[in-house]
Amino acid sequence: MNTEVLRSYLPLFTEAFLLTVKIGWIGIALSFLIGFVCAFIRYFRIPVLTGIVKGYVELFRNTPLLIQLFFIYYGLPAVGIRVSAEVCGAVGLGLLGGSYMTESIRSGLEAVPYIQTESALSLGMTKTALFVHVILPQALSISVPALVANLIFLLKETSVFSAISLMDLMFTAKDLIGLYYNTTESLVLLVLFYILMLLPVSIAGSLIEKKARFKMFGD
Amino acid sequence: MSEILRVEHLKKSFDELMVLDDINLSVQRGEVVVIVGPSGCGKSTFLRCINGLEEIQEGRVLLGDEVINPAQKGTNKHREKIGMVFQSYDLFPHKTILENTTLAPQKVLKRKKDDAEKEALELLDRVGLASRKDSYPRMLSGGQKQRVAIVRALMMHPEILLFDEVTAALDPEMVREVLDVILDLAKQKRTMLIVTHEMAFAKAIADRILFLDGGQVIEDGDPKQFFESPRTERAKKFLSTFEYDRS
Amino acid sequence: MGFEVLFKGKNLIRLLGGVGVAMKISAVSVLISIVLGIVIGMIMTLKNPVIRAVTRVYLEIVRIMPQMVLLFIVFFGVTKLTGLNLSAEAASIIVFSFWGTAEMADLVRSSMISIPVIQYESSAALGLTKLQTYLYVIIPQIIRRLLPLSINLITRMIKTTSLIMMIGIVEVLKVGQQIIEANRKSSPHAAFGVFAVIFLLYFLVCWPISKLAGYLEKKWEN
Numbered sequence: 001m002n003t004e005v006l007r008s009y010l011p012l013f014t015e016a017f018l019l020t021v022k023i024g025w026i027g028i029a030l031s032f033l034i035g036f037v038c039a040f041i042r043y044f045r046i047p048v049l050t051g052i053v054k055g056y057v058e059l060f061r062n063t064p065l066l067i068q069l070f071f072i073y074y075g076l077p078a079v080g081i082r083v084s085a086e087v088c089g090a091v092g093l094g095l096l097g098g099s100y101m102t103e104s105i106r107s108g109l110e111a112v113p114y115i116q117t118e119s120a121l122s123l124g125m126t127k128t129a130l131f132v133h134v135i136l137p138q139a140l141s142i143s144v145p146a147l148v149a150n151l152i153f154l155l156k157e158t159s160v161f162s163a164i165s166l167m168d169l170m171f172t173a174k175d176l177i178g179l180y181y182n183t184t185e186s187l188v189l190l191v192l193f194y195i196l197m198l199l200p201v202s203i204a205g206s207l208i209e210k211k212a213r214f215k216m217f218g219d
Numbered sequence: 220m221s222e223i224l225r226v227e228h229l230k231k232s233f234d235e236l237m238v239l240d241d242i243n244l245s246v247q248r249g250e251v252v253v254i255v256g257p258s259g260c261g262k263s264t265f266l267r268c269i270n271g272l273e274e275i276q277e278g279r280v281l282l283g284d285e286v287i288n289p290a291q292k293g294t295n296k297h298r299e300k301i302g303m304v305f306q307s308y309d310l311f312p313h314k315t316i317l318e319n320t321t322l323a324p325q326k327v328l329k330r331k332k333d334d335a336e337k338e339a340l341e342l343l344d345r346v347g348l349a350s351r352k353d354s355y356p357r358m359l360s361g362g363q364k365q366r367v368a369i370v371r372a373l374m375m376h377p378e379i380l381l382f383d384e385v386t387a388a389l390d391p392e393m394v395r396e397v398l399d400v401i402l403d404l405a406k407q408k409r410t411m412l413i414v415t416h417e418m419a420f421a422k423a424i425a426d427r428i429l430f431l432d433g434g435q436v437i438e439d440g441d442p443k444q445f446f447e448s449p450r451t452e453r454a455k456k457f458l459s460t461f462e463y464d465r466s
Numbered sequence: 467m468g469f470e471v472l473f474k475g476k477n478l479i480r481l482l483g484g485v486g487v488a489m490k491i492s493a494v495s496v497l498i499s500i501v502l503g504i505v506i507g508m509i510m511t512l513k514n515p516v517i518r519a520v521t522r523v524y525l526e527i528v529r530i531m532p533q534m535v536l537l538f539i540v541f542f543g544v545t546k547l548t549g550l551n552l553s554a555e556a557a558s559i560i561v562f563s564f565w566g567t568a569e570m571a572d573l574v575r576s577s578m579i580s581i582p583v584i585q586y587e588s589s590a591a592l593g594l595t596k597l598q599t600y601l602y603v604i605i606p607q608i609i610r611r612l613l614p615l616s617i618n619l620i621t622r623m624i625k626t627t628s629l630i631m632m633i634g635i636v637e638v639l640k641v642g643q644q645i646i647e648a649n650r651k652s653s654p655h656a657a658f659g660v661f662a663v664i665f666l667l668y669f670l671v672c673w674p675i676s677k678l679a680g681y682l683e684k685k686w687e688n
Contacts, residue, residue, distance in 0.1 A: 123322075129327070
């Protein structure tokens, strides 16, 4: 391994890393937003929208991100809808993640025992107070492990962005391997930057999982 | 004495199955009514109908002169006036004991936090749990949880209290501590409707016994008379299930 | 809308052939992962500290490294380091099996340790031998927990197989691109139709499998 090469590649990888992280986290924020809205729609059984949400969740959970991105980035312009690679990456990740978040949040909501609803109602609480103070906090603490798993899954999925010519980590690595054959150095930097992106989240996730349970239930 | 609760021709069925069939009841202020009967006789459903947790098919439930109907808006206004404690420990697991007892007063009655906490501590002290105010429900025994659930219901200053087999899921040695709290409430002349399987307790606390079987009121009257010389065969048969002999 | 392209000549057959390539790689990887995953999962329940540490590192690598990165390491890195000329197909089977085995092993391990001790004790109290206990009491319960989860893993592996085009394997996406390219003049909207159909094809493969997993999970809930 050549440290000179490593050093000269570092700025390129740093730039690619920042881009990957930026689009990744925008997509993840979007996926939480979609997830909450869709989970509420399903939990409250809002007519018509419930059917649409079900269809959306099935469709995006059962197809790969790569195909979703290809469809949005290369397919949609043929019918006049054109977005930049960055927007496509964030939106694609958001849609994929949204379908996973919906299921995780919804199953958390449904795991709260019905007696909780009844006892809050029998104390005279309104439906809103019941949902905000009793159901939602419990549901979220149940969902934490699933949400953390989704988060890690989505950060890993950012590695697919290069398929739509986003200058992300994968793209940069592939480019440099193709141009200069410095395979080892490129791969080492690629792995290091992905560790940098995911290890803190993985560790923080495990801590949050433990803490959520500790705090919520006082063990 | 004045009437506080009135049930008229109440009918309730789940699909085809008739669970409550033409129930009539009038409860006076300060009265303790104990409802007994074999499993599946509709006792719990009856309490749930009174609290508007179940929709009813016929008849009506009146609290004072207001009709309780879960199909209409504003049921939560009536529920404020009715306290209910369930069989399973239904405390909010994500809140401490103090938070459990002060959440509804703050959110529903819009009371100040300090004010609600002060009262909660007094009531918790009365049931011997003031020292556990910062514990979470999981750290408490079943009997302790039920005592907290009673305090939580009392914090709403209900006009009437409903107890749905509150000791059924408890270990025998914890039954007593919960029943003592309820006995204490009876001494304070609180209006209560109690569903229970504890016959000795029923005998001690009841002003009046309601015997339900097959969704109907079979006997309604004085506890002494009910336990010593029940009028109907069904009541005799029910009471005999609590006796043991080796013949 | 560009769907007409698919009915020209052998285009649809070619596209389905591309799906076949992806499915073949998925199937081989799934089989290897299930067999190795069961073995390694069982080893992971042992209390040996060395085994624990090694498997822990293995699981953590798989947990945080994108499959795409693993694919690059094996396809480009191994070739470079060993001088061995690894085909793209072989590289992808190695990577997906490496990843799938870890996931499967973790499922096997968690299903195994989720069986309460009382199940072993009450079987022993009934006079069942160790073999009988496993055969009639423990393993059926493990399978009920494991099967829906491993079927879900299969759909995840099929979806991940879509990555193989990134290391140059001609599968459905690549075939799709070729079709679009070849018909650029006659059907300018082909991209929409072709990618929509590929989208649908993946859905048609994965959806029934996840439905089956969901059905089994519900059926065996208690």
